[in-house]
Amino acid sequence: MKSSVKMAKLTSLFVILLSFFCISEAVFEDQVGKFDWRQQYVGKTLFAHFESNTQSSKKMFVATDKNIFASFNSRTGDLLWRHVDKTGPEGTIDILLLHGQDALMVVGDGRLLRSWDTNIGGLNWEVVLDTGSFQAACFVAIQDTVKLVAVLKKAAISLHYLSNGHQKWVENLPDSDAVQYQAVYSGGEEEVYVLGVVPNSHLTIIAYSLEDGEIIKQRSVEASWLSSVESSCVVVGQGVLMCVDPATLALYTLPIQAEETPEFSQILLQSLDLEVSPGFQPVLVSSQPHPARSPLSEFFLQLGPDHHVLLQLNADGYTIAPLRDFQPAFLVSFATTGKKTVAAVMTPKNETACAINLFSVDSGRRLLDTTVLFPLEPNGGKPHMLYVHAFLKKDDSVGYRVLVQTQDHALTFIQQPGRVVWTREEALADVVTMEMVDLPLTGTQAELEGEFGKKADGLFPMVLKRLSSQVTLLQAWLAHLWKLFYEARKPRSQVKNEVTIETLSRDEFNLQKMMVMVTASGKLFGIDSKSGSILWKHYLENVQPNAAFKLIVQRTTAHFPHPPQCTLLIKDKDTGLATLHVFNPIFGRKSHIALPALPRPILQSLLLPVIDQDYAKVLLLVDDQYKVTAFPSTKNVLQQLQEMASSIFFYLIRSEHGNLSGFRLRKDLSTERIWEVVLPTEVQKIVAVKGKRPNEHVHSQGRVMGDRSVLYKYLNPNLLAVVTESTDAHPERAFVGVFLVDGVTGRIIHEAVQRKARGPVHFVHSENWVVYEYWNTKSRRNEFSVLELFEGTELYNSTVFSSLDRPHLPQVLQQTYIFPSPITTMEATLTEKGITSRHLLVGLPSGAILSLPKMFLDPRRPEVVTEHSREENLIPYAPEMPIRTEWFINYNQTVARVKGIYTAPSGLESTCLVVAYGLDIYQTRVYPSKQFDVLKDDYDYVLISSVLFALFFATMISKRLAQVKLLNRAWR
């Protein structure tokens, strides 16, 4: 017993030592920001507030659909701080209210009430609210100071103190089954009003006393036309409820505080000379600048998509005067500073810009010199929301800055006079898929390359061409030198190294690439991987919110003069219908290629290695009748397909039926089913299926063991890893299954079942191994398991692998380890030729990305160290996997909610490009076996050259001295 403990200690010590000396893959401090960058995002803005109404204030606060509450510096657009809550409905932000230093937030459909200190970004307090779905919330003032917040839920109203969150009182709402309570209003009086509606019957108004929550008044008003208070009513002026009815085209007013039982008074829109656009639901917009006072008596009525009217409620409480008609006007917004309230109106100016103007609310007059221009992008979204930050200038006039949100979730901040201060592309908070595309060669590079391609020119012209290209190279080099010299004289701040699409070209080691990112909102981005600057963006307007995307590189940049070509397959998840978007990944421009008609839902898409006459790879789309459509479908392609049909196999998964089936292509582009695997859905469901990456290279066929024999890897390119989870979630009976299925024959190569385990399962399938991670329900910990497949010490057929001719099943080795943290995603590094050792990149919930050497996940790690295992450099088995912060490739640049890690090989074998995306985007390079093929960046040129020179001079001097000495001796 004792000895085993000692042994364990020794081995752990050994592991630690080994990890110190052998694998020291880490970032050095001087490399920070050298080849890595991070961009932080927050998502689509739901609520936005500016700090205070002074010109010098810099902070703004947003709450987003990604359950994030963040603060920006409004001068630069940088994040000051950000709080990332749980994903899903439990973390949704229902409302954000700002009062002075405090930001009030209701979270998770009325689950929690939080107050933040906006100055330092910390929590003031958090209270749990009673159950019930959230309806509305507002500040409540007592004697002109805001002290309370009222939260209205479906069946109760509660008041909380702003200072500490304690509940002042909570009252159940009467008759909450029938009445839908939707709004709460306080205008600085002694009461707080709750408005509820019984659709198409009547409106209920309840006044509660602030002191003790007693019902002071309760009335119901006949309103058979009213279906929702929330969407069609606002409070204006001295507590007058203003509603609009699209059916009768009329406005209704009702004083809330009136003593006697009142009735709605009707004002027909016709009487105001207003007309609603056909089919448009009119919308009212009002403003309550301060919670202790009643709202403004002016309000906007939207009559059409680009038609707004500014109206005023007269002092009598039921007549309305139109102040100004805005047509066309996309967006309107109120803003208050001090005692002045202004209205900002956005009107279209021309094709490329919109103009925003300020209007005085009292009179409807336009304020002079308040125009700012909002540039419209050709491939961007339309303006969607307007947030105005108004302030008083020194001369007491109103100045403003404006934040425009467009449909593609971009935020643009504009300052007077019309300068765009910053733009944030918040669509990038939800990247769905991405690819890295090589940059094109420059003109001269391409010409040089072209020279080698052509033949039969004769000797003399070839020599001439060679010489001329050398001359052009020399010219380019001289120009480069001149530029360097010229720029060295200028101060550093003036030298701009801006990357533009025109100057893009491949670098020496192909380390700089174009990142093509597809976001859930349907906006595509082209990002330079070196600097992170967005080089092009393209918004696809009619993409459904729940669409699935698949990005395919059909033609790379290698086929000059043919432009590279990417195809985005957009599939509607409900109908299964798909559309294709074909574009040039370098410039983002849509290609004008005839697209195939896809009338049927698409089940599967596969990219074939077959190339058409324009060097584009062929994409096959399989529809629900198992008919195959080829894209591009030229004659050449169809002919090639017919020839190859018998060797084209594909698989389909239908997880709802637990069905995995394999098909083969026929000559007439129909298909035949060859195999089928059914996993009964009552017991387990298919969670994920992964093959190997097509661009993966395996350099060594086997592993040399300690006794000098070779253990050959089982490298089946058609192998699929199928992961299943049990439908029974009970901790004792839950299990996770891993099946390795040959995609051509349907043969199950191996199956492993992990008992007392549940998902989510993250796994990587590469080379001859599968690594998967699951939750152990018994020991309540995460575990990593590795499966490695070997053919044995002899290869069956060493020249070519065929799934149809492999009689022997591979030997499968498995080992499992404890991982001391949950993980969010996992990927393996990838290099050009596969010589470099592999690392696993593991995304952790803390936002760190761990680079875990595959060496630690080796099923041949011995429990007892032997001579052979030491020779093979196997680390002795230790149950717990280490997590060392030195292995975090992104040091403190955490990536919140890592969703995916994309790895791409570079031109250097040692270097793998990594992009981690989630809420943030982080790009870096990793060197799993260190930089063995280039000089390291800490290479000491000075030392080496000084030693060389010193030695040189020492030899010279000593030679001279020796000569002198010899001479002297000869004289003696």
Added chain:
Amino acid sequence: MWLHVRLSEVCLFLQAMFILACCFSDMESGPIATSGSVQPNGDRFKIEGRAIVPGVKTQDWISSARVTVEGEEYIGFLRTDGSFVVNDVPSGSYVVEVISPGYKFEAVRVDITSKGKMRARLVNFIKTSEVIRQPYPLQLRSSGPHTYFMKRETWGWTDFLMNPMVMMMVLPLLIIVLLPKVVNTNDPEMRKEMEQSMNMLNPNPELPDVSEFMTKLFSGSKSSSSKAIGGSKCQNITCTSGLRNYCNWSCHGNYNAIFKKSFFIRLYNCFLSRVFFPLSNNPRVCTTLVLCQF
């Protein structure tokens, strides 16, 4: 006085026993009750605690930190004073962690029974049932900033000079340069010795390689080339041409004279013998080396 000390020791001992007993009893009886953690909405509880980074103001780090319970299953945020509450947690066993990109905190396992009794213990993934109690409400103290970076191997003159190999090479060199100035070279005896020692440096056809030297050493002391000159200390020392000078000193008889005269040469030879014949494992060579060390 003595009694007092003794008493306090006994007290300490008893206290230790008590703590031990507590620990033992914990293992069987499970969590100890803490009142007031039950929340209005039934079987949901809250986890409370406080996180401290010594020497750093809370406002400098709390805006980027958060509290995670079992991955991201439940999330809490830090208050402006560093305390935190994670609301709405059902009963179970959870790993609670304060995550901050700047500072590291130890994770703690919190067990909540179905009645809302709480206890905190150290996380141990290997022995999952082991209980080492931690205070509850949680007191999480940061152990400092994360170490994300490796140290670069820098090159400095001192590193180079303090290298033992370099010192071994450089010091003798200095001596060679200094020697002629210190020692009177006109003394014939001196010159003779000098010449002998120069033989060491110059590529000498007679100089044996190490292996040859070793075989000779092991083949016995009476090999033909050995010249044992009188004196008890010298009898067993093999004197090949390379080691001749050792024999000369050791067998001269008049140690003191040599010591006075050729102190530097000896020192120098001593270094050379270290550099060229690092055979200190052999006891016989050792004796000569000991000689060098005076």
